[in-house]
Amino acid sequence: MRILSGIQPSGVGHLGNYLGAIRQWVSAQDADAYYAVVDLHSLTLDIPPDRLRVQTLDTLAILVAAGLDPEQCTLFIQSHVPYHAQLNWLLECVASYGELTRMTQFKEKSGRQEGYRVGLLTYPVLMAADILLYRAEQVPVGDDQRQHLELARNIAERFNNRYGEVFTVPEAVAPPFAARVMDLQDPSRKMSKSLNSPLGTIYVLDEPDEIVRKVKKAVTDTDGEVRYDRDDKPGLSNLLEILASLSDEAPESVAARYQRYGDLKSDVAEAVVGALEPLRLRFLDIREDETLLRQVATRGADKAVATAEPLYRAAAEAMGL
Ligand code: AMP
Numbered sequence: 001m002r003i004l005s006g007i008q009p010s011g012v013g014h015l016g017n018y019l020g021a022i023r024q025w026v027s028a029q030d031a032d033a034y035y036a037v038v039d040l041h042s043l044t045l046d047i048p049p050d051r052l053r054v055q056t057l058d059t060l061a062i063l064v065a066a067g068l069d070p071e072q073c074t075l076f077i078q079s080h081v082p083y084h085a086q087l088n089w090l091l092e093c094v095a096s097y098g099e100l101t102r103m104t105q106f107k108e109k110s111g112r113q114e115g116y117r118v119g120l121l122t123y124p125v126l127m128a129a130d131i132l133l134y135r136a137e138q139v140p141v142g143d144d145q146r147q148h149l150e151l152a153r154n155i156a157e158r159f160n161n162r163y164g165e166v167f168t169v170p171e172a173v174a175p176p177f178a179a180r181v182m183d184l185q186d187p188s189r190k191m192s193k194s195l196n197s198p199l200g201t202i203y204v205l206d207e208p209d210e211i212v213r214k215v216k217k218a219v220t221d222t223d224g225e226v227r228y229d230r231d232d233k234p235g236l237s238n239l240l241e242i243l244a245s246l247s248d249e250a251p252e253s254v255a256a257r258y259q260r261y262g263d264l265k266s267d268v269a270e271a272v273v274g275a276l277e278p279l280r281l282r283f284l285d286i287r288e289d290e291t292l293l294r295q296v297a298t299r300g301a302d303k304a305v306a307t308a309e310p311l312y313r314a315a316a317e318a319m320g321l
């Protein structure tokens, strides 16, 4: 089974990235898995070049610290493989303007910025290129990426119909719970790298006391009943999902064990610290050895190029280049 996924180096990863994506990546890494730090995608945002460079290596180190083994899976940096940007252009000539302007994420993000970059509109095409270049069958992602996956499927099918069978049509795989971890301060919006909500976001490199403080301050409600109900009790249900995900059970059965919000919060904090503290400590070790990280990236890029190149050539040839 061929698997591919990606994460942007736009900032330190958070608990949503960890539960929605990275944890799934680790458990799927013994399949034929490709995981990319998608630095080209981060150019859609305003990040100083030096910061982007640092964050790209930080993100790579976080993935290794989370348990991805470069011996088992192919771990690479997107811009090291030139075929992503090249296939992107070919696919921009397959995707339509209308389908890109319909993307929810584009509508949200473009509404927040004046003079946004064209890349913000076309970015799902680059994401389709990331996936299709590797003939990925499954793409482990959080819920927010489902619509982009649907677009990648449409682009693959349209290309195959128009130019001949080149691409595999991919499928999204989201975890059963915590596929959409919400901001702890505003449970109506997802936890995110790009929104500035320090108290509402648990970063994977937060120290234990910060995690405890953020969970204790998480916004809930005042009716005092511990019950899983995402519509009526979004804050509490978010905490239940986090704990459910970390203990591999259903949020309803987690809810049945608690009478008091305070007890639930203590256990959520403990479970999150238990998952993230080993990651943080390993990160501190791994991040120090930049030579080793660069070796991981070089090796990953070599493997990725070997897979992507023939696919790119087949697509270019099919289109008449
Ligand atoms: P990004 O940080 O946008 O590069 O996302 C990397 C991965 O994390 C993608 O698979 C996203 O779907 C996933 N992800 C991002 N935010 C969340 C969230 N709040 N809850 C669950 N998954 C998320």
Ligand code: TRP
Pocket: 004, 005, 006, 007, 008, 038, 041, 126, 127, 130, 131, 139, 140, 141, 145, 148
């Ligand atoms: N767009 C994804 C996000 O913001 C990241 C991403 C880029 C990705 N390319 C991908 C995810 C390919 C899965 C497969 O979360």
